[in-house]
Amino acid sequence: MTKDTAKHILIVEDEEYLRDLYLQVLQSEGYEVEIAANGEEAYEKMSQKQYGLVILDVILPKMDGLQVLDKLNNEGKQKNDNIVLLTNLGQDLVVAKALDFGVRGYMVKSDYTPEELVAEVRGYLGDGDVKSEL
Amino acid sequence: MGFQDHLSLLIVILSSFINFFITVLVYLRNPRSATHKIFSLLGLSILFWLVLTYLSYRPWDTPTTLFLIRLSTFFAPLICLFFFLLAHTFPSAKLKLTRKRFTLLAIITSVVMILLISPFAFTELAYVNNFPSPTPGFGIIPFVLYVILTISAAIFILFKRLRHSIGVEKQQIKIVLLGILLMPGLIILTNVIPVTLFNNNTLVPLTPLYPLVFQLLTAYAIVKHRLMDIRFIIVRSIAYILLLLFIALGYIAILFDIAYFVNRGRPSIEALQDLVVPTLLALFFAISFQQLRRVFEKITDRIFYRDRYDSNELLWSLSRIMASTLYLTDLSNQILEKLLSEMRINYGSIVLVRDKSIFWVGSSGEVSKHPFNNADMYSLVYDSYHTTKHNEHIFIFEELPEGKIKRLMRKQDLTIVIPLTVRHELIGGLVLGQKASGEIYSSEDIDLLKIVAPEIAVAVRNALSYEEIKKFNITLENEVDRATHRLRKANKRLKELDHLKDEFVSIASHELRTPMTAIKSYLWMAINQPNQEIKEPLKRYLNISYNSTERLIRLVNDMLTVSRIERNKIELKLAPLNINEVVQLVFDELKITAQEKHIAFKFEHPKKKISVMGDKEKLREVVQNLVGNALKFTPENGKIIIETSEKGDTSQISVTDTASGIPKESLPDLFKKFSKIEYSYSKHSSQPGTGLGLYISKQIVSLHNGDIKVQSEVGVGSTFTVSLPLYKRKGGGKE
Known part of the structure; x- marks a missing residue:
């Protein structure tokens, strides 16, 4: 993973306001951010490119997060260890299943302030220098 | 005495005894019944007549013999009288004859009897072939008329009654008539036929037995309350008469030849030869008695009794x-x-x-x-x-x-x-x-x-029970089937509902939290935007909005947790852990808040690890909840002490505050959902809670097989104590 791809983040979020928020917050932190509004788009992008981090919602139009994970898993094109679930779903089962697919972790959207989210992302990417830029 | 004399004596004695026996027996059966009485009197008359007749044939001097003959005939009208009365009355218990007629009859009988005993009936005694033969006089004529009239009247009455009666009475009359008809029948068989055809009077002494046949049958008809089928009696009687006839004839032959052999005393080869065949015949009949009887029974049965069953x-x-x-x-x-x-x-x-x-x-x-x-x-x-x-x-x-x-x-x-x-x-x-x-x-x-x-x-009852059981079984089976079907349906429906509820809770929380996330996040952005300073009171408004959103999110989170707990959907990720570490995390987190409120905030714990088996995240939630509450309610400059300790088999975490305390009457409701006390306290707090925190804490601790207790004094403060079972491993090693 190069330094460049390490800074590439894909946000998969169907809710427009939240998508804009995450895009704005993370871009202002200096990350290269791409967005996907549904599962299919996310799958397309993830098959074409290796991201440093994929923030994946679960409830999505066309293809939900778990289906995306399942498809990727079956194809074996990439390990899912660069994916973090970001959802407002509270079902332990969904989380357990996602973890079975090899995702690194999960966040409950409502529990995080934008600042805390950035901190989490930084933690996942193992990147210390972005914080100093803030 | 010759052989025939002995035979006569034997038969007279025998028949007298039987006669007497029947007479007494019938009388004792019902002494009040007219039929029984008449029958007994008839029996006695016959008995007297029988004995006197026998005596009259003994060798006496002439006057004695004549007297005995007169005396024996003296009883004959009585026999006729009682026979008539019996036929007239039978089988009633009351005499049917009117008193007037009865008196008339009695007078006539008496006249006839007196005439018989007088010399007018039998004038003198002559001897024919050495055999006493009385000479009849005119006095015998009324007697003869009397006999003919009474006997025929009796038989006429019986036949008439036979035609008109039904059922048992008919049977009874049939039997009596059978007895009457058998007498001449037997006389013909034993006296007339042998004497006239074979010139043999050997069976004549049997005559006294014949009235017995009548007496026995009549007694049977009177006494027995249910009668045998008449055909059965006839059939058997005929069978036995035939049998008797065969044996009798056999013996007649023997006796005849013995008499010939002894009296004439001329033994010759011819005579001996003549003797051999009848003797053999007699022996044959004697030996073949049973077989013959069976053969005759079979033949008679076949003729008269085709439908008899065994x-x-x-x-x-x-x-x-x-x-x-x-x-x-x-x-x-x-x-x-x-x-x-x-x-x-x-x-x-x-x-x-x-x-x-x-x-x-x-x-x-x-x-x-x-x-x-x-x-x-x-x-x-x-x-x-x-x-x-x-x-x-x-x-x-x-x-x-x-x-x-x-x-x-x-x-x-x-x-x-x-x-x-x-x-x-x-x-x-x-x-x-x-x-x-x-x-x-x-x-x-x-x-x-x-x-x-x-x-x-019994068999019918058993069958009935069996059918009932069978029916009951079928009903029961149907009932069970129906109930099972209903249960299956209900179960399926419940599963569907459960699934729907899960889905609903999940979707609802998701749908609620999504806009709240947007509100919360953008409020945060507004408050924390670096471009321009936000002045009061806008800053305060924004902060209130932000906090309220936070509170709403917490409420949704708590409700989600409660829903999980109540549906047993919560899964503990159990692992050995040191509760001091858990408490330390919470303590560190909330230290700043305590400082802000100038609360003396202390955590006292033993140096050694206190291990329990538990879900670290969930237990942290519990501790956070208790300490958070304490911080919420303890006024400025108050004191909060957190302590951990081991007590027996349990580890304890206690949180003591100097808040206002909880009234005793509110304590039981403290750990209930939306507990009023917690809710009301929350309301007055600067950081309102959801009313679910203590309930959730209690449930989580219960899932760990532990308990939360509270001690409180109004005006002094409260102590919340969490007890959890200690985790012990060999060697005491933890984590």
Whole structure:
């Protein structure tokens, strides 16, 4: 993973306001951010490119997060260890299943302030220098 | 005395004894009944006549012999009188003759008797061939007339009655008439035929036995309350008479030849040869007695009694039927068919009663010809059980007096009604129609029915129970099937509902939290945007909005947790952990808040690890909740102490505050959902809670097999104590 791809983040979020928020917050932190509004788009992008981090919602139009994970898993094109679930779903089962697919972790959207989210992302990417830029 | 004399004496003694015995027996049976009395008097008259006649044949001097002859004939009118009276009265218990007629009869009899004892009847005694022969005078004429009149009147009455009577009475009269007719029959067989054809008077001394035949049969007709089939008597009588005749003839031959051999004393080869054949014949007959008897029985049976059945065999086959089936219909059909075919009955039913009516009928025979009325039938069966005659429960049409029952039986065309009872409980009845031959039921038939009725009752009851059990089983099976089906359906529905609820809770929380996330995030952005300073009161408004959003999110989170707990959907990720570490995390997190409120905030714990098996995240939630509450309610400059310790088998975390305390009456409700106390406190707090924190904490601790307790004093403060089982591993190593 190069330094460049390490800074590439894909946000998969169907809710427009939240998508804009995450895009704005993370871009202002200096990350290269791409967005996907549904599962299919996310799958397309993830098959074409290796991201440093994929923030994946679960409830999505066309293809939900778990289906995306399942498809990727079956194809074996990439390990899912660069994916973090970001959802407002509270079902332990969904989380357990996602973890079975090899995702690194999960966040409950409502529990995080934008600042805390950035901190989490930084933690996942193992990147210390972005914080100093803030 | 010669052989014949001995024989005569023997027969006279024998018949006298039997006569006397019967006379006394019949009299003692019912001393008040006219029939019984007359029969006894008749018996005594015959006895006197018999003895005197015998005596008159003994060798006396002439006057004595004459007197004895007169005396013996003196009793003859009495015999005739009583015979007539018997025929006239029989079988009634009261004399039917009017007093006037009776007196007249008595006078006539007395006249005849006086004439007989006088010299006018027998004037003198002459000897013909050395045999005493009295010379009759004119006095004998009334006697002869008297005899002819009374005897023929008696027989006429009997025949007339025979034509008009029915049932048992008819049978009785038949038997009496049989006895009367047998006498001349026997005399012809033993006296007339041998004497005239064979010139042999050997059997003449048997004559005194013949009245006995009449007496015995009449006694039987009087005494026995149920009679044998008349044909049976005739058949047997004929069989035995034929047998007697055969043996008698055999012996006659022997006696004849012995007499010839001894008296003439001329033994010759011819004579001896003549002797051999009859002797052999006699021996043959004697030896073949049983076989002959059987042959004659068989022949007579074949002629007269084609439909006789063997009681034992019938009982046995009925028992076998009853043992072979448990199906009520089969059972009833087979029993009835067997009974009807063997006893030659035209119709029969087994009826079962319940709740004062007939609820089941199984019939056989000429069913279509028989009316059936439920109420009448029930009434008959019921009465047959509750009416007792001779200690027997049975209605026999012929034996019933005219009345309701007889009328009902006639209406239903029934001859027999026997109740079927099991342990003194009436379960039904066996009803039978007439015999196909038109005869009455013999005592043999009745006895058999009485034996078989209780057996039928038990078998029917068993069959009934079996059917009930079978029906009950089917009902039960259906019921179970239905219930199972309902349960399955309900279960399926519940599963669906459960799934829907999960989905609903999940979606609802998701849908609620998504816009709240947007509000919260953008409020945060607004508050924390670096471009321009936000002035009061806008800053305060924004902060309130932000906090309220936070609170709403917490509420949704808590409700989600409660829903999980209540659906048992919560999964503990159990691992050994040190509770000091958990508490330390919370302590560190909330230290700043405490400082802000100037609260003395302390955490006191032993140096060593306190290990429990638990879900770290969930337990952290519990501690955070308790300490958070304490911070919320403790006023500025107050004090909060967190302590951990080991106590026996448990680890303890206690949180003591100096808040206002909780009233005792509110303590029981503290850990309930939306507990009023917590809620009201929350309301007045600067950081309102959701009313679910303590409830969730309690549930989580319970899932760890632990407990939360609270001690509180209003105005002093509260102590919340969490107890959890200690985790102990070999060697005491933890984590």
